[in-house]
Amino acid sequence: MPDWISHLMLGLILAKVFRVKKKSLVLLGAILPDILFQFYHLSLFFKIPENTEWLLVGFHQPFAMIILSLVIPFFFKHGYIKSFFMLTIGWIGHVVIDIINVASFNHGMILLPFSWTVVSFGSFYIAEYFFYILLFGNIYLLLIIIDYFRFKKVVF
Amino acid sequence: MTKKLINMGKKYIGIFVILGIGVLLASSYYIYLEHDKYFPSISDINKNPSKYENMKAEIWGYLEEINETEYYVAYNSDRIKVFGNKRKNDDSIRQVMIRGTVEEGAVIEEEFLMFEKDSLMFGLSIVGLIGFLTIFFYDWKIKFRKSKIPIFLDRRKNA
Numbered sequence: 001m002p003d004w005i006s007h008l009m010l011g012l013i014l015a016k017v018f019r020v021k022k023k024s025l026v027l028l029g030a031i032l033p034d035i036l037f038q039f040y041h042l043s044l045f046f047k048i049p050e051n052t053e054w055l056l057v058g059f060h061q062p063f064a065m066i067i068l069s070l071v072i073p074f075f076f077k078h079g080y081i082k083s084f085f086m087l088t089i090g091w092i093g094h095v096v097i098d099i100i101n102v103a104s105f106n107h108g109m110i111l112l113p114f115s116w117t118v119v120s121f122g123s124f125y126i127a128e129y130f131f132y133i134l135l136f137g138n139i140y141l142l143l144i145i146i147d148y149f150r151f152k153k154v155v156f
Numbered sequence: 157m158t159k160k161l162i163n164m165g166k167k168y169i170g171i172f173v174i175l176g177i178g179v180l181l182a183s184s185y186y187i188y189l190e191h192d193k194y195f196p197s198i199s200d201i202n203k204n205p206s207k208y209e210n211m212k213a214e215i216w217g218y219l220e221e222i223n224e225t226e227y228y229v230a231y232n233s234d235r236i237k238v239f240g241n242k243r244k245n246d247d248s249i250r251q252v253m254i255r256g257t258v259e260e261g262a263v264i265e266e267e268f269l270m271f272e273k274d275s276l277m278f279g280l281s282i283v284g285l286i287g288f289l290t291i292f293f294y295d296w297k298i299k300f301r302k303s304k305i306p307i308f309l310d311r312r313k314n315a
Contacts, residue, residue, distance in 0.1 A: 003277045005284035022311075024295040027288050050199050050216075050231050054191040058184035071176040074169050076296070077310045080162045113183040116194040125269070129277060 004031055006132035010093045013136060016143045020086055022078065029090020032068060033060045033098075061112045065091040097132065100124065196258065198234045205261030213263055214255045219243055229254060229263075240265025248272050 011030030015023040036059040042048060058064055069091070073083035098107045101124050108120035124131060165172050192200040196208045198215050215238075217231035224242050228235045229252060238254055239262060255267040296309040 003284070004281040004288075008284045008288055022295050024288075024292040027291060031285075031288065047232050050197045050234065051188065051191065054188040055184050057191075058180065058187045063183065064180050067176045067180055071173055074166060074172070075309060080165075081158065113186050116190075129280075133280075 003129045004034065006129055006136060007031055007034070007094050007097065009133065009136035009140060010097060011090050013140050013143065014089050014093050015086075016140070016147075018089060020089070022083075022086060025076070025078075025083055025086035026090040028072075029065075029069070029087035029092075030094050032087065032091050033065060033094050036060075057109070058112060060107065062091070062095060062110055063113060065095075198229065198231050198236045201236060201258055201261060201263075202234055205258070208258045209260070211258050212255070213258050214253060215263060216251055216253050219249065219252055226262075237262040238265050239263070240268060243268070243270075 007030045008027055011027040012023065014020075014030075015026040018026075020026050037056050040048070040053045040056050065088075069084050069087040072087060073080045076083050095110060099110065099119055100121050101107070108118040109116055110119050111117055191197075192208075196211060196213050198217060201208050201213065201215075215229055215231075215236060217229040217235070220228040220230045220235060222243055226237055226239050227243055229238055238256065240254070240256075243252075250271045252271070253269040254263060254265050255269075256263040256265045258264075295312060297312055299310050
């Protein structure tokens with residue numbers, strides 16, 4: 001999905017559900033698949049050779065995410081395994097949303113570079129991102145309310 | 157065992173990072189080289205139409221020359237004829253995506269998706285990015301040091 005806000009909102013929900021203190025690592029995982037891939041959107045402003053996109057497609061897939069999740073934690077002064085799992089929770093959420101959508105083929109090829117099979121449920125169009133914003137916003141609010149009744153304070 | 161592996165990784169961080177990046181770049185290049193066997197683009201089809209005969213294709217581009225039963229989709233200097241329903245073209249359309257089958261250098265439309273210019277989506281993404289950076293640097297501070305890992309992110313005390 002091109003909008004980052006719904007991915008980040010899902011990251012916040014996952015961080016809350018898994019009681020993660022360092023939310024930023026889950027959030028980093030939530031946008032990790034798109035960080036390099038979004039460079040392709042420069043094609044909206046500049047002339048970029050058509051097939052260049054395929055050089056970036058690999059960076060959006062779980063295979064690349066596993067490798068990045070193994071490398072990135074070395075740069076954080078934090079428990080390696082914890083950091084690895086936080087990042088992994090984030091990018092799995094990202095991939096799940098992308099699969100649910102009517103994605104472009106290159107978003108649905110989650111088994112690349114081993115298989116070119118497209119996995120997509122095709123439930124929502126990219127332009128229907130407001131559905132996710134509303135849904136995730138409400139879920140997050142509900143989780144904050146639940147936490148308020150449990151701990152008697154507002155925890156974001 | 158896991159701790160041993162992590163310590164080994166920290167000891168040989170340079171090799172580990174180079175290896176990881178190398179695998180990523182190699183897999184990306186492989187995908188780039190092989191993509192036309194599975195999902196040919198407009199330029200691929202134009203270069204050798206017979207090679208992609210009856211293959212499924214997903215093409216992206218801008219609408220041009222719209223007629224009753226056909227239209228063209230252009231990307232940079234390449235364009236391809238698409239057989240399908242009459243489409244409306246106006247300034248609100250950013251790009252279109254057509255899925256279909258390649259036949260004699262043209263595409264028979266099976267699915268048509270239109271992406272409108274949506275500045276709000278990009279605006280919201282930028283808001284999201286700013287929010288993310290705020291949370292990130294609330295949790296972490298960048299430290300530079302002379303070691304195998306020159307930059308690393310340290311936890312903030314208040315976070």
